[in-house]
Amino acid sequence: MRKVLICAGTGCISSGSPKVTEKFQEELSKRGITDIEVYNTGCHGFCEQGPIVIIEPDKTFYCRVEVDDVPEIIEKHLLGGQIVEKVLFHEPQVDKKVEKYTDISFYAKQQRLVLHNCGHINPERIEDYVANGGYEALRKVLTSMSPQEVVDEIKKSGLRGRGGGGFPTGLKWQFTKDAKGDKKYVVCNADEGDPGAFMDRSVLEGDPHAVLEGMAICGYAVGADEGYIYVRAEYPLAIRRLQIAIKQAEEKGYLGENIFGSGFNFRIKIKAGAGAFVCGEETALLTSIEGNRGMPRPRPPFPAVKGLWGKPTNINNVETFANVPLIIKNGADWYASMGTEGSKGTKIFALTGKVNNTGLVEVPMGITMRQIIFDIGGGIKGGKKFKAVQIGGPSGGCLPEELLDLPVDYDSLIKAGAMMGSGGLVVMDETTCMVDVAKFFLNFTQKESCGKCVPCREGTKRMLEILEKITEGKGEPEDLEILEKLAYNIKNSSLCGLGQTAPNPVLSTLRYFRHEYESHIYDKKCPAGVCSALLEYKILEDKCVGCGACARVCPVGAISGERKQPHKIDPEKCIKCGSCMEKCKFGAIVKG
């Protein structure tokens, strides 16, 4: 039977996919067609091209589909067997339209294991998950493995935590299993606070049962009968899909009492976060579930020993849990055959910024940054030049072109001064100012600092002030040294990971892009043309035709000139808003 799969992830919903779904249903029933199934899926990771419509089994990939395209897709494709060219994806590298998703270079070079269901099953229908082998792994552990065997299997797979730190998952499970206590908890960290990462969101929205199954397996292994998922409040759709999934799993007996007749009980509850980045830190998260201000506390004791309500608690990230059923089903050896020496399996990255194809990409560990950005991402947008890629969000760093061939894994990134973090990859081109980027991240962490310890609370403020000074053209030569000194002090003396990693974006840009800081300080210039205090707008006399358009948009009346004569900007009055430059059709206005 032909199927029409319409993406209903957050991205595609905002681009109008619900109307497209309605239209398909309406047009099909109008024509009395009943042998074509229409249903919604989760995110395909290619949200920029949304709304996305897939026709199976043809593997046809239609993108940016609008309501008006629907009748044509039905008539021409579903009834006539012909492809509708105009909604096919246009491959930027080869300047060609591509028909099947398997041939789109964005997908062709990925290895979608954790994401295999996302975009292909209906996340609100447990039958779809089960039909694709869902809950088989849970059945396997409950009916044929001892808890220790499960822990050993995860250890052997080499899986490391996907939430940022990369701690070996099997070892963590062992700690919780070995901890003394009659009551234990499993917690899933779905706080996803890194601004620029959305893989956890997509997994929760597109394949929620995979996370529930992973948690239940963990519960069995460590001896817990209760689980919590802590989801950011900004993800209402993820919360809704999880609620549906939990309810269906309970009805089917995959969650609840005596699962698969094994005597094992496991229940899962959802907790909605309340908007604090620091609550992604594990001890802060647990404090927040308990109903308090979400401030981190010193470790040890680690949550594995003393966690939620003082009980041993195993906390893992969404993607970590979603890997678990795959490992159990296919075996630890299969899993460990992918990746590098120290980092096994795949990792999902959120590729965003100035690249042609933005989206979620799942690749084996050890792939190079160049392959991700140029082969999968299709290179830099608008033919501009690559400058840097920021990895790991506010705790991570910026890597320059020289490091594009670095195989990406936990350890190589740390060595390069960055961090895997959650896997946010933000590509920057020549028009991005690295000092501004460092300031951006520090501003973020500074605002999110919980204020419990002085180095993080006050130190990041001082660093931010210096960066602001530099971008305003008031930087002094000794500022760079002070920045570095402060950075190391904060790293060494902060209580939690937020403070310990907050200086990373500054340190990595100082390491690889020091010359940009120096231009700001010594030449009072922003080479990328971003820091407005260091810019000057000028009109090129030979290009200006004197149309006066710029003078009309200037909010402060800084531009003057006779009609048909070259105009001039009064630098004293100009507030550097850039409106005139956008307005001029003749390219006569430049900044620098």
Added chain:
Amino acid sequence: MVCACGKEVVDPKKEKLKELLLQYQGQKGALIPVLQGAQEIYGYLPKEVMEEISRTLKIPFSKVYGVATFYAQFHLKPRGRNVIRACLGTACHVRGGAKVFETLKNELGIGDGETTPDLRFTLESVACIGACGLAPVIMVNDDTYGRLTPDKVKEILAKYE
């Protein structure tokens, strides 16, 4: 509350709050979900409501207040009928999110975290709403708008009363 005819009238919001408190009474870690529920009912957290929560859940007022002020989600002042969240996260930042935010501020005549005097809009900046593929992005209530440019702002605002 008493109305002109002298009979007791029930305040539907108060009733809902009562129900909410009843549902969570005695549960561990109830404070945050209760505050979330109360804010859903009232649109913000008036002092009396927090006092009521403190009394019923037997949690000191100082703690209720402490939690309500720690999390960005909670608001102690009335908010606009429509809440605009403009993303200034990394992906949106490098794709011109700040320009969209500036345009919003200019159009509405308010700054970050402020509400228009007619209570039509509240504007706030957020760091990532997980729709980075569509950067720059804003959310109005639960609707997400992506691939924005400053000139699309006016049209979006017009949709909300």
